[in-house]
Amino acid sequence: xxxxxHYLDQVLFAVLPYVAVFTLILVTIQRYRxxxxxxxxLSSQFLENxxxxxxxxxxxxxxxxxxxxxxxxxxxxxxxxxxNSHPLRLYILELSALVFALMTLIGLLAGMVRRWTNPKIxxxxxASDWIIYLLLFVQIVSGIxxxxxxxxxxxxxxxxxxxxxWSLVKLNPDVSFVASMPxxxxxxxxxxxxxxxxxxxxxxxxxxxxPNPYLWRKPQVVRWYGKPKETAGGGA
Amino acid sequence: MxxxxxxxxxxxxxxxxxxxxxxxxxxxxxxDRKGTEYMWWNNVETKPGTxxxxxxxxxxxxxxxxxxxxxxxxxxxxxxxxxxxxxxHNPHQPSMDDYYEPWTYDYQHLFNAPEGNDQxxxxxxxxxxxxxxxxxxxxxxxxxxxxxxxxxxxxxxxLKNLPEDQRDQLFAIERLVYFYFPxxxxxxxxxxxxxxxxSGALYKRGEDGIVLVDQQRCRAWRAxxxxxxYKKVFxxxxxxxxxxxxxxxxxLETGQAPACFHSCVGRIRYLGVxxxxxxxxxEVAKRPDIELIDAHRAMILDPHDPEVIxxxxxxxxxxxxxxxxxxxxxxQFVKVWKLxxxxxxxxxxxxxxxxxxxxxPVMARRDGDTVDHVSDNLFHDIDESRVPMxxxxxxxxxxxxxxxxxxxxxxxxxxxxxxxVTVGDITMAMAERALREADCTVDEAEEIYRLTSLCTFDDRxxxxxxxxxxxxxxxxxxxEHRQGAGFGFLxxxxxxx
Numbered sequence: 001x002x003x004x005x006h007y008l009d010q011v012l013f014a015v016l017p018y019v020a021v022f023t024l025i026l027v028t029i030q031r032y033r034x035x036x037x038x039x040x041x042l043s044s045q046f047l048e049n050x051x052x053x054x055x056x057x058x059x060x061x062x063x064x065x066x067x068x069x070x071x072x073x074x075x076x077x078x079x080x081x082x083x084n085s086h087p088l089r090l091y092i093l094e095l096s097a098l099v100f101a102l103m104t105l106i107g108l109l110a111g112m113v114r115r116w117t118n119p120k121i122x123x124x125x126x127a128s129d130w131i132i133y134l135l136l137f138v139q140i141v142s143g144i145x146x147x148x149x150x151x152x153x154x155x156x157x158x159x160x161x162x163x164x165x166w167s168l169v170k171l172n173p174d175v176s177f178v179a180s181m182p183x184x185x186x187x188x189x190x191x192x193x194x195x196x197x198x199x200x201x202x203x204x205x206x207x208x209x210x211p212n213p214y215l216w217r218k219p220q221v222v223r224w225y226g227k228p229k230e231t232a233g234g235g236a
Numbered sequence: 237m238x239x240x241x242x243x244x245x246x247x248x249x250x251x252x253x254x255x256x257x258x259x260x261x262x263x264x265x266x267x268d269r270k271g272t273e274y275m276w277w278n279n280v281e282t283k284p285g286t287x288x289x290x291x292x293x294x295x296x297x298x299x300x301x302x303x304x305x306x307x308x309x310x311x312x313x314x315x316x317x318x319x320x321x322x323x324x325h326n327p328h329q330p331s332m333d334d335y336y337e338p339w340t341y342d343y344q345h346l347f348n349a350p351e352g353n354d355q356x357x358x359x360x361x362x363x364x365x366x367x368x369x370x371x372x373x374x375x376x377x378x379x380x381x382x383x384x385x386x387x388x389x390x391x392x393x394x395l396k397n398l399p400e401d402q403r404d405q406l407f408a409i410e411r412l413v414y415f416y417f418p419x420x421x422x423x424x425x426x427x428x429x430x431x432x433x434x435s436g437a438l439y440k441r442g443e444d445g446i447v448l449v450d451q452q453r454c455r456a457w458r459a460x461x462x463x464x465x466y467k468k469v470f471x472x473x474x475x476x477x478x479x480x481x482x483x484x485x486x487x488l489e490t491g492q493a494p495a496c497f498h499s500c501v502g503r504i505r506y507l508g509v510x511x512x513x514x515x516x517x518x519e520v521a522k523r524p525d526i527e528l529i530d531a532h533r534a535m536i537l538d539p540h541d542p543e544v545i546x547x548x549x550x551x552x553x554x555x556x557x558x559x560x561x562x563x564x565x566x567x568q569f570v571k572v573w574k575l576x577x578x579x580x581x582x583x584x585x586x587x588x589x590x591x592x593x594x595x596x597p598v599m600a601r602r603d604g605d606t607v608d609h610v611s612d613n614l615f616h617d618i619d620e621s622r623v624p625m626x627x628x629x630x631x632x633x634x635x636x637x638x639x640x641x642x643x644x645x646x647x648x649x650x651x652x653x654x655x656x657v658t659v660g661d662i663t664m665a666m667a668e669r670a671l672r673e674a675d676c677t678v679d680e681a682e683e684i685y686r687l688t689s690l691c692t693f694d695d696r697x698x699x700x701x702x703x704x705x706x707x708x709x710x711x712x713x714x715x716e717h718r719q720g721a722g723f724g725f726l727x728x729x730x731x732x733x
Contacts, residue, residue, distance in 0.1 A: 031733065036452045038733045040476035043456040047364070047473050049331040060324040119365045120332075124473065126732060203732055209455050210323075211434035215316050219431035220517070224442035 006179075012190050013164070014173035020197035027200035028208060041206035044121050051114040059107025063136075065100040066143070069154075074165050077158030084155045093154050098147050105140045108133070128202045135195045142188040150182060161189075238514040239537060239548040241557050241700070242425070242445030242588050243483065243507065244566045245497075246576045247418055248688065249594040250647070251504040254416035256280050256377065258496035258505075262420075265495045266482070269729070271474025273338035273363045276376055277481035278496045280418040284392035284406060284627065285379040287417075289334040292467040293393040293580065299328040300465030301428050301583030302521060309522050309584065311428055313462040319434050328462035332473070336374035338363040364473070383414025394630040402624035413622040415594045417631075418504070420496060421468040421481035422579070422587030423447050425512065425535075426521045429480070432463030437478075443557075444509075444700070445588065446483045451729070454478055465583035475729045489702040497697060506687075508564030508698040509557060510571075510588070511537045511548055521584045525634040528581045536571050539564070560700040565687055566590065573676075573684055575643045577632035593628050593640050595621075595647045614652065614670045618644045642675070646684070649674035653681045 032039065045052045073080050084090040112133050115125045147153055164177035178189060199205070262278040281287045291297060299313040313328045341358035349356030360369045379388035384407050395403055406412060423440075427447050430438040437453035438460055440446070449460070449469070456476040460469040469480045484494035492498065497505040513535050520531040537544045539561035548558055561567065569576040569592065576590035595618075618641065619625065628644075629637040649670040656667035671681055687695060 035733060037475075037477075037729065040454065040456045040732070042476035042732060043458055043471075044473070045326060045329055045331070045458065046461075046471045047332055049329070049333075053325045056324045119367060123365050124731070128732070201733055206455055209435070211319075211436070211455070211457065213436060214319060214434040217436060220426065221430050221433075221436050221439040222442050223439045 009175045009179050012186075013175040013178050014168075016190065016193045016197075017168050017173070020193040023197045024200050028205065031200060031205065039205055039209055040203070042124070042203045044124050047120040047124065048114065048118050051110065051118070055107050055110035055114050057107070058103045059111060062100045062102075062104030062107055063140075066097065066104060069097055069100075070157075073154060073157045074162050077162040080154060081158050084152070090152060090155065094147070094152065097154065098144070101140065101144050101147060105144060108136055108140060112137070128198075131198065132195075132202050132204060135191060135198065138191050139188065139195060142184050142191060145184050146182075146188055150185065237537075237544070237547045239511050239544060239551050239553060240445065240514045241443065241548070241553050241561065242510050242512055243423070243488065243700070244445075244510040244564075244570070244588040244590070245420075245423075246506040246566050246569045246590045246592065248504045248506070248592040249415060249417065250592065250596055251502040251688075252280070252416040252418055252594075253502045254280055254282070254381070255501050256380075257499050257501050258418055259376070261495040261499035262481075265484070267479075270363075271472040272470070272479060274332065274335050275470040275472075275479065277468070277470075277479075278418065278420045280377065280380075280416050282377075282380055282383055282389075282414050283417045283631070284383060284389040284395060284414060285385075286388050286391050287379075288376070289330055289467050290374070291391065291393055292465075295465060295583070298330060298462070298465070298467065300463060300467065301580075301585055302426070304522050304584070307522070309426075309518060311432055311463055312465075313428075314432050314459055319432075319457075319459065323434065323457060326458050326462055329458050329471075330461065330467065332364075336376070336378065337369065337372075339369055339372060339375075342368070381414070384409075384412030389414065394627055397630070397635070398624055398626050402626060405622070406624065406627070411622065415596075415623065417591075418496075419466065419468070419579075420589065421447060421483070422466060422585065422589040423481075423483060424588060425514075425586035426517050426584065428463040428465065428583075428585050429460035429469045432459040433457070434459055438469075441485075443702070444485075444488070446485050446488075447480070448482055448485075449478050449480055451477050451479075465580065465585065466587075472729075474731055476731060477729070488699055491699055491701075493693075493697040493699065503691065503696065506565040506569065506691075506696050508566040509539075509561040509700050510564060510566055511539050511544060511553070511558070511561050513537055517586065521586055525582050526636050528584070528634050529577065529639050532578060532581060532586055533571055533574070536567070538571075539567065554701070556701040560698050563698045565691070565696060565698060568683070568687060573646065573680065574639070575646060575684070577639055577643060579632060580634070582634040591632055592647070593632050593643050594623065595644050595651075614666070614673060615645050615648060618648055645674040646676050649676050650681045650684050650688075653678070654685055 084093065115121050115129070115133070150156075160177045160181065164174065167174040167177070178186065181189075258278045259276055259280055263276065267273070267275045267277060276288060279288050287293065295301060295312060301312055302309050303312050304310075314322065339360045339362050342361050343358050346356050346358055360372055361367065362369050379385065382388045386407070390407065395406070423445055424447065425445070427438070427440060430440060430447060434457045435453050435455050437450045437455070439448060439450065441448065454477045456471070456478070458471055458478065460478050461467070461471050469478050472479050484492075484496075487494055487498075493507060497507055516535045520528070520535050523531045539545070539558060545558055549555075566576070570590050576592050578587045578590055581587065621644075625637045625641060628640045629635055633640045649667075652662055652670040653667040656662040656664045668678065671677060676684075
């Protein structure tokens with residue numbers, strides 16, 4: 001029995017991550033090369049404008065903050081521990097993380113209700129959209145569960161999750177960090193890799209084409225046939 | 237001087253009969269696909285009227301175009317910082333309710349209905365959901381010919397600063413008046429759609445100034461739809477891409493007039509090249525409202541000027557294009573005769589579609605009178621015209637009447653002159669006086685008359701040689717694509733993967 005569990009842990013925490021990440025990289029590149037037209041956020045704001053605001057805005061601001069928090073905890077675990085050495089600072093960090101997580105959940109639910117109830121929006125909702133909604137729902141709910149029932153995650157992340165993720169990066173996966181974790185935490189991790197693996201097949205690719213050059217390009221864009229692209233003056 | 241060439245247009249509103257042939261030609265060629273049913277790259281509006289999308293000229297609602305703020309030119313709908321924060325939800329994006337929900341009818345039912353006591357009907361079915369629609373609340377040309385309507389005409393944003401008596405006059409029974417206002421993309425020199433696009437998907441073609449959306453780069457951030465003050469960029473809700481008038485560039489490149497131009501029954505449309513100084517775009521767009529029309533005209537260069545020709549050659553503009561610029565009917569209407577005016581230049585996008593303001597119908601404020609040409613003021617019927625001058629000025633003069641009155645007076649003088657020539661009930665002396673007062677000469681009047689009334693296909697459309705074919709051949713071996721599926725899109729415009 002133990003060996004079976006050990007074997008499963010190996011598959012889920014040492015194999016699945018690589019399958020997911022390689023799927024992400026290869027499919028994304030091939031899709032960009034062959035199906036560039038399909039890279040779109042597929043916005044449905046045009047068909048429904050009000051609920052769109054109450055769903056999309058809290059969801060995006062919430063999830064971006066939460067993801068940023070995970071990345072920071074992964075990159076600088078020591079500094080996070082140092083910050084958390086004062087209980088008050090720990091409480092502030094945990095509480096604000098929880099607020100953003102709830103914001104994400106509320107936004108996601110509002111988006112799901114909108115997709116289900118508005119007939120026009122339902123028409124433009126594909127099977128892959130529903131799969132993303134399901135994966136995100138599991139991800140956020142398991143995350144909130146972990147935050148509430150296994151508190152001070154911002155601290156224990158540094159001693160268990162961060163080393164595990166670093167072991168993956170170093171191509172020497174050490175599942176011992178996560179093998180003894182509660183089931184909900186394991187679900188959170190597995191579901192995250194499922195999301196990453198499914199990512200390149202869905203509209204989530206819009207994240208990869210965020211338009212940062214806009215911030216420094218000139219306002220007018222002129223293209224000449226057979227010449228490199230040129231931007232020109234105009235307004236600010 | 238940075239000379240660029242632009243394919244520009246003139247619509248002669250006096251000749252428009254509002255038949256919508258242009259809209260149908262465009263629809264059949266370009267926007268009969270799923271997701272584009274509601275789009276009208278070309279539409280014809282009744283003025284006064286609310287237009288399409290409803291009240292598009294009301295920028296307090298739609299926030300399109302540019303504004304000057306502390307000596308700087310800024311988009312009204314967005315900015316670089318705002319784009320970052322508004323990317324998840326665009327606060328100024330119109331929704332389908334501002335246009336209409338496209339529909340068809342259940343024609344099958346007419347044939348398949350079981351036998352009964354009543355005639356079967358074909359109920360409307362939404363082209364979005366496929367479900368029956370309870371009520372159709374709006375549609376293409378929903379306010380067509382509804383001049384005088386208290387629901388549509390009365391809500392025309394151009395009526396805002398009209399004095400009460402002029403406004404009443406527009407709606408007086410048996411005197412109400414309207415004219416047609418056909419619209420396509422203006423292919424502006426300072427396009428706000430291009431400036432707003434976070435992906436850089438919209439661009440202006442260097443060779444001919446046509447503004448296009450790169451479908452491969454568009455990511456559905458929708459900023460262009462909000463930024464265009466003319467609401468001529470449309471969002472395809474099915475493919476998740478924005479689309480707009482392409483000025484039928486595949487036709488232009490093969491020497492044919494765009495579909496809407498070609499099919500125009502009233503022959504109101506003119507197309508030709510203008511050379512302009514691209515260095516001055518920003519400076520001109522920042523001028524105060526009252527100077528905009530003159531500044532805009534001034535940046536259009538004289539294609540006969542040797543200096544301009546030399547500068548154009550330096551910029552790689554071919555002799556064929558320069559020659560078309562010299563023959564351009566648009567240059568005559570806009571720069572030489574000053575008859576054609578840009579629509580709403582106060583939006584500061586510097587549109588390259590110009591309108592000859594409508595002279596007809598004149599004279600209905602005078603009860604039962606005919607035009608008295610012997611009176612001292614030859615142009616009183618313009619000043620007292622049924623369409624109030626301020627209304628036309630709001631459309632074509634950035635709110636100022638001067639340029640509009642000039643264009644109308646000149647048209648009136650040409651009419652008087654031609655009447656003196658052909659009918660003879662007006663003396664030539666009086667006609668010449670009218671021409672003088674309207675800043676026109678006999679020769680110019682003849683030319684205006686010819687290009688307005690006797691113009692052939694080739695007079696109206698002077699299409700520059702594109703020379704794109706050679707460009708492709710020089711860079712790519714055509715044999716490389718033998719037995720292949722061709723250039724460009726190899727897949728249909730699907731939604732997602």
